[in-house]
Amino acid sequence: MTTRAGELAAATDWTAVAVVVASGIIAALQAGKGVIALPALRQEFGLGLETAGWILSVFALLGVIGGIPAGAAVARFGDRRLLALGVASLAAGSALGGLAGGFGLLLATRVVEGLGFLLVSVAGPALLQRIAGAGGRDLAFGIWGTYMPAGMAIALMLGVAMEGWRGLWFANAGLAAAFVLLLLLAVPRGPAQALSWRATGRDAARTATAAGPLLLAASFTLYNVMYFALAGFLPVLLADRMGVSAAVAGALSAVVVGANVLGNLAAGLLLGRGVARWALVATASAVMALTGVAVFALALPALPVFLLCVLFSGVAGLLPASVLGGASLAAPLPDLAPMVVGLVMQGSNLGQVIGPVAVGGAVDAAGWPAAAVPVAVAGALGVAIAAALRPVFRARG
DSSP states (O other), rough: OHHHEEEEEHOHHHHHHHHHHEEEEEHHHHHHHHHHHHHHHHHHOOOOOOHTTTHHHHHHHHHHHHHHHHHHHHHHHHHHHHHHHHHHHHHHHHHHHHHHOOHHHHHHHHHHHHHHHHHHHHHHHHHHHHHOOOTTTHHHHHHTTTTTHHHHHHHHHHOOOOOSHHHHHHHHHHHHHHHHHHHHHHHHOOOOOOOOHHHOOOOOOOHOOOHHHHHHHHHHHHHHHHHHHHHHHHHHHHHHHOOOOOHHHHHHHHHHHHHHHHHHHHHHHHHHOOOOOOHHHHHHHHHHHHHHHHHSOOOOOOOHHHHHHHHHHHHHTHHHHHHHHHHHSSSSSSSGHHHHHHHHHHHHHHHHHHHHHHHHHHHHHHHHHHHHHHHHHHHHHHHHHHHHHHHHHHHHH
């Protein structure tokens, strides 16, 4: 006779989970390849730093305006279909980008990739909610939370190993195209969708005005304000504070990003052991604020600065899995979880836009210590929102 734990574990399709998470990593590769290729793109197309920055920021901009529509599309057309469409868009955009003869066309293909990234980031959690059993769901979301730092790190390594940015674009196109077929083979179909456009619009409006989803989105906004306040300037900060070369600063930054992967995995394990979801959100917000303020505001020796950055990134990883895994708990109705994820991704991308801008402006005005102010404010608000999420998670948990 099988145990209840065994039945729950068997209910999770871990092969499909692995394919979904790998699709997220492929999406993150498209964001990361822009970072590593930026110097070559500036040289080939004669771009200033502000203009070239659109290669990176177009993904976040699309996420800010498109999260809820993407969630509505997933609810209307199905998670598996939209995930496959998202990966196909990554493949098409990357292939066309590799052929681009001018910056305008390259930027247009980045919009195609950005739309694919948005669909993957919203459809992926929706799929996990469906294919992961109750006993494996928290761990599945913990693994999913690693897709962004893992993909960024892989992109940096691939970019160094390959010669020329076009080869990097074509390699990513081939990888994404292969994964479209793998997705269709490995991921089971979901139930047929029968929503009308009117019902879809009504559900989207209901999601966007409900307290629980708005709190989750605000939590992820503040998380990314803090995370990208530090991560966006990490190589520069480490080079400045530690007096190391750009290459060494880049390697140390990869270690810091890698710590975030471990934090996401730890969140999945802790949630599976019954640790309160809101408590992990509060812990991540508080530790990020304290360590971020220490890094920016205190005149510390090189080694403590680096270790604080690792701690900042590692504990920060507790939040994404906790928030995304709680989408169905905060949704007005369980079937609206994809739209909640879409709203959360809008908040996530808004934080990615606000964080570097706020810190960059503060540093330009008053030096590195001034960057502690937006981090401290975001952390305090993050803890308050975590406390407000406690009854939301309890009500449906």
